[in-house]
Amino acid sequence: MEDAKVNNKTGQTTLVALTGNEAVATAMRQINPDVVAAYPITPQTSLMQKFADFAAAGLVDTEIILVESEHSAMSACVGSAAAGVRTMTATSANGLALMWEIVYIAASSRLPIVMPVVNRALSGPINIHCDHSDTMGCRDSSWIQIYSENSQEAYDNTIQAIRIAEHANVLLPVMVTLDGFIISHSIESVHVYEDAKVKEFIGEYKPHNPLLDLNNPVTFGPLDLYDYYFEHKRQQSEAMKNSKRVIEDIGRLFGQTFGTVYDLIETYRLEDADECIVVLGSTAGTAKEVVDALRGQGRKVGLLKIRVFRPFPETEIIDALRGVKVVGVLDRSEGFSAVGGPVYQEIRAALCARHDISIVNYIYGLGGRDIGIADITKVFDELSAIRKAEKPITSRVDYVGVRE
């Protein structure tokens, strides 16, 4: 099961068979946060269970706070992060919804909490499977959002998230997402880095104005009315803008240390593509297979994966899509705006100056509805029909995999 290889630069990397949840729990073990407060919810449960195993075995020094709800979990995280220690939690769907109030307070108090979110459809009707309605719902909360394509990325993103959140120019909490069941419960081979290397990469935590620094007393969460609230929001906007550069730098440094460079977006065979699919999360993996197959038939198709959705990498997307003629944006959540899903809307806004491009939206995969090679191939076929003007655009927003 374990296949260890030694690389002089990165130290020992071990190839291990892990579920996505185990991979993230392993990252958490290596991060060794001071406090973890969490409440179990499917499909996050096995992540925290694995981490609790590590704690029980004495492999981490973490104080685990078992709470009675996610509202309390995030509240305990706010208290702990304000006190001045490295703090993590994890959740899914309705757990995130129950945290809602405190999710905003964590961000506006500028607390660098890192939270893996195992994406699951929000109730109702009640459903435990993957879609992005949970994290897309809090895209305006001023949390950084990093979406993972597979277990390796979920592991790597969790490690990077610590440094991003704690960076002095950022100081915002970070959500690392992984698709429920599809990533969280599937076993994949994951390169696990040496504990000491991860520890060195994330560095020692230096808290910003900790509450427990008794020599420098501070007040957290005071009333902030029309005279200063706006200025504090303006600071948050600036931090979110700053975080773009920081995420890029840390992605590059991560590559230098562990071998894989991470960026805000990932392009796949996009260089000379006429048609492109924009997607985030695990579906990017399936879509890459389709791109390869269609490229094999001589079709000029490509893929743009959005890794970081908040902050939104607008200039990078404009640049990546400059030669593309038709874009199909895949949304794994329905924004109920009546004019398309959240990713689609941002892409359209980013490309508003382009009059030579057609952009259409496909809502897919709600409540864990499978999306396969055939579905994505069909989307590419439609995009190519639009390009050749064989198919007029009757509706910009369509649904993939729903029964009529």
Next chain:
Amino acid sequence: MSETEQLKGWKEIPIGGLILAPGNAREYKTGGWRTFKPVHHMDKCIHCLQCWMHCPDSAIKVEGGKFIAFNYDACKGCGICAKICPKKVQAITMEKEEK
């Protein structure tokens, strides 16, 4: 802060709404919240100090057992003092705050 010119820009204040020094609540002048202000008529006042006892903001200054003045930096204009001042005395009247 009641004066607009004292307000700082977003680059000058601590992030996250934090207050970095203790014991500075007195610098926050809540008097700016008032729409009505209490006005005292010394000629009528019998110095019973009912107003002083009931003011929820401790905004009435008393010295040697006598009413001295309102602290308008703290007074929020609730009108309790005017209400509690004995009916026969009516040494406090509420007047519209000029902005």
